[in-house]
Amino acid sequence: xxxxxxxxxxxxxxxxxxxxxxxxxxxxxxxxxxxxxxxxxxxxxxxxxxxxxxxxxxxxxxxxxxxxxxxxxxxxxxxxxxxxxxxxxxxxxxxxxxxxxxxxxxxxxxxxxxxxxxxxxxxxxxxxxxxxxxxxxxxxxxxxxxxxxxxxxxxxxxxxxxxxxxxxxxxxxxxxxxxxxxxxxxxxxxxxxxxxxxxxxxxxxxxxxxxxxxxxxxxxxxxxxxxxxxxxxxxxxxxxxxxxxxxxxxxxxxxxxxxxxxxxxxxxxxxxxxxxxxxxxxxxxxxxxxxxxxxxxxxxxxxxxxxxxxxxxxxxxxxxxxxxxxxxxxxxxxxxxxxxxxxxxxxxxxxxxxxxxxxxxxxxxxxxxxxxxxxxxxxxxxxxxxxxxxxxxxxxxxxxxxxxxxxxxxxxxxxxxxxxxxxxxxxxxxxxxxxxxxxxxxxxxxxxxxxxxxxxxxxxxxxxxxxxxxxxxxxxxxxxxxxxxxxxxxxxxxxxxxx
Amino acid sequence: xxxxxxxxxxxxxxxxxxxxxxxxxxxxxxxxxxxxxxxxxxxxxxxxxxxxxxxxxxxxxxxxxxxxxxxxxxxxxxxxxxxxxxxxxxxxxxxxxxxxxxxxxxxxxxxxxxxxxxxxxxxxxxxxxxxxxxxxxxxxxxxxxxxxxxxxxxxxxxxxxxxxxxxxxxxxxxxxxxxxxxxxxxxxxxxxxxxxxxxxxxxxxxxxxxxxxxxxxxxxxxxxxxxxxxxxxxxxxxxxxxxxxxxxxxxxxxxxxxxxxxxxxxxxxxxxxxxxxxxxxxxxxxxxxxxxxxxxxxxxxxxxxxxxxxxxxxxxxxxxxxxxxxxxxxxxxxxxxxxxxxxxxxxxxxxxxxxxxxxxxxxxxxxxxxxxxxxxxxxxxxxxxxxxxxxxxxxxxxxxxxxxxxxxxxxxxxxxxxxxxxxxxxxxxxxxxxxxxxxxxxxxxxxxxxxxxx
Numbered sequence: 029x030x031x032x033x034x035x036x037x038x039x040x041x042x043x044x045x046x047x048x049x050x051x052x053x054x055x056x057x058x059x060x061x062x063x064x065x066x067x068x069x070x071x072x073x074x075x076x077x078x079x080x081x082x083x084x085x086x087x088x089x090x091x092x093x094x095x096x097x098x099x100x101x102x103x104x105x106x107x108x109x110x111x112x113x114x115x116x117x118x119x120x121x122x123x124x125x126x127x128x129x130x131x132x133x134x135x136x137x138x139x140x141x142x143x144x145x146x147x148x149x150x151x152x153x154x155x156x157x158x159x160x161x162x163x164x165x166x167x168x169x170x171x172x173x174x175x176x177x178x179x180x181x182x183x184x185x186x187x188x189x190x191x192x193x194x195x196x197x198x199x200x201x202x203x204x205x206x207x208x209x210x211x212x213x214x215x216x217x218x219x220x221x222x223x224x225x226x227x228x229x230x231x232x233x234x235x236x237x238x239x240x241x242x243x244x245x246x247x248x249x250x251x252x253x254x255x256x257x258x259x260x261x262x263x264x265x266x267x268x269x270x271x272x273x274x275x276x277x278x279x280x281x282x283x284x285x286x287x288x289x290x291x292x293x294x295x296x297x298x299x300x301x302x303x304x305x306x307x308x309x310x311x312x313x314x315x316x317x318x319x320x321x322x323x324x325x326x327x328x329x330x331x332x333x334x335x336x337x338x339x340x341x342x343x344x345x346x347x348x349x350x351x352x353x354x355x356x357x358x359x360x361x362x363x364x365x366x367x368x369x370x371x372x373x374x375x376x377x378x379x380x381x382x383x384x385x386x387x388x389x390x391x392x393x394x395x396x397x398x399x400x401x402x403x404x405x406x407x408x409x410x411x412x413x414x415x416x417x418x419x420x421x422x423x424x425x426x427x428x429x430x431x432x433x434x435x436x437x438x439x440x441x442x443x444x445x446x447x448x449x450x451x452x453x454x455x456x457x458x459x460x461x462x463x464x465x466x467x468x469x470x471x472x473x474x475x476x477x478x479x480x481x482x483x484x485x486x487x488x489x490x491x492x493x494x495x496x497x498x499x500x501x502x503x504x505x506x507x508x509x510x511x512x513x514x515x516x517x518x519x520x521x522x523x524x525x526x527x
Numbered sequence: 528x529x530x531x532x533x534x535x536x537x538x539x540x541x542x543x544x545x546x547x548x549x550x551x552x553x554x555x556x557x558x559x560x561x562x563x564x565x566x567x568x569x570x571x572x573x574x575x576x577x578x579x580x581x582x583x584x585x586x587x588x589x590x591x592x593x594x595x596x597x598x599x600x601x602x603x604x605x606x607x608x609x610x611x612x613x614x615x616x617x618x619x620x621x622x623x624x625x626x627x628x629x630x631x632x633x634x635x636x637x638x639x640x641x642x643x644x645x646x647x648x649x650x651x652x653x654x655x656x657x658x659x660x661x662x663x664x665x666x667x668x669x670x671x672x673x674x675x676x677x678x679x680x681x682x683x684x685x686x687x688x689x690x691x692x693x694x695x696x697x698x699x700x701x702x703x704x705x706x707x708x709x710x711x712x713x714x715x716x717x718x719x720x721x722x723x724x725x726x727x728x729x730x731x732x733x734x735x736x737x738x739x740x741x742x743x744x745x746x747x748x749x750x751x752x753x754x755x756x757x758x759x760x761x762x763x764x765x766x767x768x769x770x771x772x773x774x775x776x777x778x779x780x781x782x783x784x785x786x787x788x789x790x791x792x793x794x795x796x797x798x799x800x801x802x803x804x805x806x807x808x809x810x811x812x813x814x815x816x817x818x819x820x821x822x823x824x825x826x827x828x829x830x831x832x833x834x835x836x837x838x839x840x841x842x843x844x845x846x847x848x849x850x851x852x853x854x855x856x857x858x859x860x861x862x863x864x865x866x867x868x869x870x871x872x873x874x875x876x877x878x879x880x881x882x883x884x885x886x887x888x889x890x891x892x893x894x895x896x897x898x899x900x901x902x903x904x905x906x907x908x909x910x911x912x913x914x915x916x917x918x919x920x921x922x923x924x925x926x927x928x929x930x931x932x933x934x935x936x937x938x939x940x941x942x943x944x945x946x947x948x949x950x951x952x953x954x955x956x957x958x959x960x961x962x963x964x965x966x967x968x969x970x971x972x973x974x975x976x977x978x979x980x981x
Contacts, residue, residue, distance in 0.1 A: 034833045035633075038640050038871045047876035050607050051957050054883025057775050060890060061909055065745050067777050071647050074874035077609055084868055088618040090633030091625075095617030108530050109621050112574055117799070118611075121585030126597040127801035128938050129590030130930060136587030137800045143569070150567040162659035162802070163857035165844070173701050202844035202854035206670075207701040211849040254559040279566060286560045296857070300530070304861025305634045306624035306821065307657070308803030311857075324697070341569075359697035363600060363662035363690050363790065364801025376581060380529045382571030391550040392533055398545045398553060415545075415553055443630050448623075454845070471532035472541060503629040505828040513826035513838040517815065519653045520643040 102463025138348030153284020163309030167292030257287030279387030598954025650780025661790025715906025753783030795869030819853030
């Protein structure tokens with residue numbers, strides 16, 4: 029039986045001296061440094077490799093990933109992560125490359141970064157991207173720093189407001205606050221879009237940036253986006269595109285064509301980089317032509333090789349270097365150049381699909397979301413019941429009134445049936461919200477069984493609500509006492525002697 | 528089509544159910560925003576060709592075949608194969624942030640173990656679930672201090688990794704925070720007298736000091752400086768970029784740090800041309816509600832079993848939006864998992880051995896290099912696994928000549944410290960061999976090529 033009710037902590041197993049011979053035995057540390065500079069003890073366990081392998085294998089079995097089943101987590105784009113991408117990232121020429129490797133001995137890595145950057149620029153209609161930021165929120169911060177510096181350089185320090193729709197991801201206002209901007213929240217209209225009239229009233233000479241997600245987090249395309257970009261531009265502000273929902277638009281419509289000046293991508297969503305339990309991510313930040321000089325450093329520069337064979341692929345005819353000398357840049361966002369291993373994965377995915385394939389990816393992501401929507405809308409409220417994009421929202425509010433069963437209970441009941449739960453209680457404007465994003469890599473059969481499972485849960489909620497409120501019962505633990513976790517924080521194990 | 532299961536028949540049936548005629552009907556947008564260009568993307572490649580093309584690019588990175596003494600914030604250490612075998616399990620690799628605790632107990636427990644390891648290594652009370660890397664950990668740690676005492680200036684030792692200082696500046700520019708620097712002492716450590724002078728004005732939110740510092744020197748706060756920080760109400764932040772040192776050196780807690788930030792790449796994470804790596808933030812309990820990012824706590828479930836869960840989420844952006852402690856959403860969970868497995872495999876004994884071997888090999892390297900005419904150690908203070916060599920001529924020239932001999936001799940300091948344009952930061956780890964050192968010494972002798980001193 030592998031799924032024990034609990035797995036001991038690594039600190040509770042093992043014995044000192046049960047060491048693995050990964051390296052030679054070293055001389056005592058006091059041989060090299062005065063005792064005053066050394067620590068007295070190191071209270072860590074020694075474990076055999078077998079014990080460690082069993083421990084983490086068991087922990088893996090107590091963890092649900094895409095490889096185990098359907099993962100319809102809205103706004104997270106949990107699609108299949110192709111294994112060839114990992115193998116490519118793990119090639120010794122990429123894996124073992126030191127960040128200070130001289131440019132001329134790292135041409136392949138620079139070529140990967142260059143090709144990915146050029147591909148993203150074309151795919152999303154931006155002048156240039158920087159692969160520097162580590163994740164989506166990090167790229168948002170970079171973009172807002174770019175805006176801040178751009179306005180400062182142009183003598184427009186009064187622009188201190190960032191406009192954010194009420195459906196925006198929480199990172200948007202949090203990133204704005206980290207740049208010292210004041211946040212103005214714009215309500216959505218009855219159609220679930222930004223209220224254009226309210227937005228126009230909010231825009232003015234103090235507007236720095238308007239941040240939009242399109243399609244928004246309700247899964248709806250902001251069909252007045254061109255009016256919004258025009259209004260913000262007319263007031264002298266910049267438009268920012270939150271690319272968390274990039275999987276809905278690839279190759280079909282481009283933020284650049286919609287009028288956005290700044291954007292980010294979550295390549296760990298759209299471009300199949302594994303989420304790894306919450307990171308590492310990869311968040312390229314893209315800009316229109318007037319902001320290129322402000323991108324974080326370094327950027328990859330390419331010049332033609334003087335003696336290049338014209339029969340080679342275009343990027344094989346170039347020589348690459350890292351360019352740090354960019355006086356207008358906001359500076360670096362992180363220790364080293366990029367989450368490079370993820371750039372390899374994203375480029376591998378682009379190679380596998382090509383332009384037509386990527387376009388199809390988005391179309392089928394939209395198809396799958398709409399298929400689930402029409403498959404459940406007669407049993408649960410779908411507040412914005414029209415053609416959605418890659419995700420949509422349902423609301424358990426009516427169900428809750430009738431039965432007491434909440435969105436949270438439905439989520440837990442789905443866990444019992446072997447599915448990951450949708451995102452719940454987000455966006456905040458939809459009561460008892462369930463946000464469902466199937467992605468394009470799921471088959472019709474998977475969607476059909478998920479629809480059936482959700483319908484069955486809702487039927488049970490009406491006949492035996494307590495059964496749903498007791499869920500989950502098939503998981504290794506039941507509902508966790510979150511209040512206790514927050515009121516009596518236990519954030520680490522303590523060695524017995526210091527307890 | 529790639530990674531897509533839909534047959535034409537599936538698509539037709541699904542469109543009919545939805546009630547639209549075609550995929551294009553699903554994708555309608557206003558004319559004003561229609562795509563206006565042909566996409567410039569390489570045509571789709573079958574998997575074997577994709578692998579071939581990327582393998583050719585990987586093969587161009589010939590730096591991986593050279594004898595290398597590069598370090599300076601990214602380190603080459605032995606990585607047991609068991610790490611890859613475990614970390615690449617699909618359950619770990621393809622999970623999202625563990626919002627649904629009931630089906631994420633394994634990952635949550637692993638992060639709880641990571642938090643514990645970081646506490647035990649640094650001597651701190653608590654640690655978060657990771658941040659992007661060492662530099663962003665410093666920036667976030669500085670913001671914690673700013674939020675603690677409301678001051679608008681940060682004091683940083685000039686011996687802190689220049690990349691970390693640059694990122695700190697990027698972040699501080701956004702918040703209109705000023706950064707002042709403490710100069711170096713002659714021995715390569717932070718000038719403690721100047722540091723105490725700076726603290727006297729009681730204007731700094733934090734003092735950040737790295738150990739081992741960028742020059743490899745074991746640094747920190749002297750007892751008098753720690754006292755000065757306390758008296759000035761300034762939060763001491765310790766910065767660690769070579770995490771292996773934590774197994775050997777006196778803990779940052781022991782010299783007065785309240786916040787410890789750093790980079791754990793050395794714990795089994797690939798160099799990968801700079802990322803992804805894994806930053807950590809640890810602190811004393813008093814800063815618990817200011818720490819950014821995810822925290823995993825231990826609790827119980829409704830069956831009275833031990834259960835782990837994300838906790839203290841009221842600090843975070845998805846709850847508090849513009850009032851959050853940070854905008855962090857994604858962290859570096861998978862790299863933190865790798866580091867946790869590394870620490871479990873190496874254990875106390877293995878970590879001490881790795882630390883000891885780093886000390887030993889770096890001394891062997893320093894002895895060999897400093898015996899070459901024209902090469903001296905620039906600083907006298909004790910070091911961990913790297914040190915600065917003065918070659919008395921432009922370091923870039925020397926390194927270029929070593930490169931012709933297939934040796935990456937280290938990092939030229941001139942790009943960060945113009946006053947050290949004649950100096951190289953050299954690193955040795957447990958993977959540095961005696962023959963590597965012999966080869967470097969022989970090459971340096973030819974390259975430095977100065978007449979013997981009289």
